[in-house]
Amino acid sequence: MHGEGSSRKVAREELIQARKLLAKSHAERSYAAGEPILQVRDLVKHFPLTQGVLFKRQVGAVKAVDGVSFDLRKGETLGIVGESGCGKSTVAKLITHLERPTAGTIRYKGNDITRASGRALKAVRRNIQMVFQDPYTSLNPRMTVGDIIGEPFDIHPEVAPKGDRRAKVQELLDVVGLNPEYVNRYPHQFSGGQRQRIGIARGLALRPEIIVADEPVSALDVSVQAQVVNLMERLQDEFGLSYVFIAHDLSIVRHISDRVGVMYLGKLVEVGTETEIYEHPTHPYTQALLSAVPVPDPEAEGRRERIVLEGDVPSPANPPSGCHFRTRCWKAQQRCAEEEPPLAVPENFADSLPGEAVHHPSACHFAAERAAVVGPVET
Amino acid sequence: MSLLQVRDLHVEFHTRDGVAQAVNGVDLGVEAGETLAVLGESGSGKSVTAQAIMGILDMPPGRITGGEIVFQDRDLLTLPRQERRQIRGAKMAMIFQDALSALNPVLTVGYQLAEMFRVHQGASRKEARAKAVELMERVRIPAARQRVGDYPHQFSGGMRQRIMIAMALALEPDLIIADEPTTALDVTVQAQVMDLLADLQREFNMGLILITHDLGVVADVADKIAVMYAGRIVETAPVKELYKAPAHPYTKGLLDSIPRLDQKGGQLNVIRGMPPNLQQTPPGCAYNPRCPMARAVCRKDEPPLYEVSALRASACHFWEEMFDAR
């Protein structure tokens, strides 16, 4: 038993060494901090609505993403929040090339990768990976954990020579906090939180620079969510990752994000730093969204004002003219129906200086601050 | 007299991998006009408890092995099937998480609402339809008269949940059990539905059991909270006191581990490990492998529900330390 224990210790040391090397090589090839690593401009995705069985004709389009632009900087986390149907998941699929955009461009380190295919696309995929929402359907139940995490190396054999793969897989398991000896187990032998760790390990395997995480913790138990969020934060520091973190849970997005974009009906309506969005929101939708999030504290809850929105989100196949939010907005006027507000620093705050909290893009003609939306901030 | 009193309820599930103790000695009470939130993660037994109370537990594989469920002075578990069925729907009703699958997709919502009156009250077709429209207006569905002939899929998620609430309310029950009623909804709609539910409860002076995993949702509407873990209640308290000063390390762990909208980043405090396997709950306190306060006694003796105050109880050997610590 002694011999086994010490050999395990040695193996452990080796893993730690390997991890140090890995982290170092990451630092070396990292892109200068602060520069946008990913630039998305005017991204549009329309899904055609068709009729007919054999001969299909288009009768309309669902405007899932309708002109979205943002930058992602090296090492930062950009949170994208919105309600179901706002197009945030489609944005994730467009960035990861799981869907082809109808229009717009995606640039990675300055290179247009929007229509990359073949070899170029494969290279893009190495650098932009995805973590999925549902840890149950995102792992193939017929494959062992080792095969799942090793699959990236099968597809990109240049990343790891065949002989190294098992060691690499075990190292990845260790990185995400799972026992490296579990390579031969099947996904169903793990809990939801552990499965999500496996999904993250698979995403990390090719050492991407960008990870797009689509609701990575929303399917997990409350007590496990924090573990996975902490893990993602640690991996970001360790590997210099940039995250696009997509979620409907505004509290978690605030926790993990440096900057946040709020989406409504296929468009970004407000973008800013975490403080700008959560403490100084100027778009009515952001304010309503934030005010609706319950705070687990009855006393703080009592001090907040709740904005209850009327009605439902309109169909993305037939969005309202002008400002998409106007049908539910308490500030809506004639101008909102006629003129679409651009995503820019609003007129009201044209005098504000860069660096002031209200000086951030907000797509509203009548943008204004509103008190007591989130409640007093504790730190 | 309590509206509902559950005493020492035990429910087992027989699976191919063995027997799972889903509910292991649960005591609950709800008064008329009161909202009790039952809080727990998946596998805590909260939904099974609700199903047992409602009498819709799948048996087999489920089996109620002990305890009593006293509703309006009658033990439901000893009641003949026929009488039990009469209580269900008329005296107590349930709202489910997934309204789309709880409604019949091939019948109009008007028909499904009217059916309640026709079956239970023998109302005529016309009367029943009028009552259905009235109900839909009551749950604030816009243009109810026009939409009464629509099918469930033609409504949005929030509207479908309102229809579920309308169905539950139809016969003016004394108790409503809502199992994660807003989990599948968007935040802005969640708020609407919770408000509606709270208003209606006040109006009808009903008892409401709110089953949820979301600490945020209950803060606003519940009067008291029962926190469940591994088939047991680990803490009960009036809602404000629980959030202010939890008396069980699990409750505290949960409150500390969720990021709050009004708090900035930083490392989240985590509850280590994962929820227990109900086929093999650890000996002693089920929470001991994850508990930062666990000591030898916790691995040996299962803590009873200690009385903390007249309205509070905690199943922790060291609940007093929870208060000393602050």
Next chain:
Amino acid sequence: MTGPPAIEGPDETETLAGVESQAERAGGKGPSSPGREPRERARSLWSDAWHDLRRNPVFLIAGLLIAFLVLISVWPGLIASRDPLSCRLGRSLDASSAGHWFGFDTQGCDVYTRVVYGARTSVTVGVCATLGVAVLGSVLGGLAGFFGGVWDAVLSRLTDIFFGIPMILGGLVFLSMTGSRSVWTVVAFIVLLGWPQVARIARGSVITAKQNDYVLAARALGAGNARMMTRHILPNAVAPVIVTATIALGTYISLEATLSFLGVGLQPPTVSWGADISAASQGMQFRNAPHILLYPAAALSLTVLAFIMLGDAVRDALDPKLR
């Protein structure tokens, strides 16, 4: 806390502790898991299904029967020493006697021998037709489900057309046009009309499997169509096809018998239960000598029953919802 080792920091150590408890959870199915690293059964759909099947009496009975059938269809000589084709008209319709337990048929052939030799035809037709149907159906259905679009539209209409042709009627028309019919003619006919059934199932289950996130994940990694099909979709879509095919096997056997009975199936000298049943019912011979109908009919029913029971058991075992 500066080094990268993940085992430091409260979050990680705790996680590993959790992992250990998970190990017990996964490994400790039975009470006998004393070791720290119990050698657990790697559970998968197939091992779970096998675990269920071994304990299912229906499967055991069906399995034994089928094993016996396969055995005698390969080596009929094991239990029948006579030649099924050497008949003496003199013993026509004689009742059972020592050495000739099932008696003689109209032609004076030994019924027992013919029943034993008939198994080969039935099993061959059943197994080969099922294999053909399963392969053709799942390839076409799988491609339609995977690629969708025009492929799918064309194939779906094609299956609709084939579905419109009743098997028996189709058999009467097609097979009566062929001159001499062997076992293979019948197999080819069944495959031709049978594949749409499997194709539909395969198409549906491929579409279901395709929608799983792990298929998207593989695409996000850059996997090609071939890898996605073979590694991710087929293994997760094959179970319903197997179930349909096993149940269909029994019906194909009875279909062959029906066709032979109707005179468009197998012809002498091929020994077939269907043909024998047909011969026995001509001129109401079986009124005087019921054994000439009874034994081949019983053998046929038992065989079909065994395969359908097998299919049922396999379906139950492969359906995770029944667990």
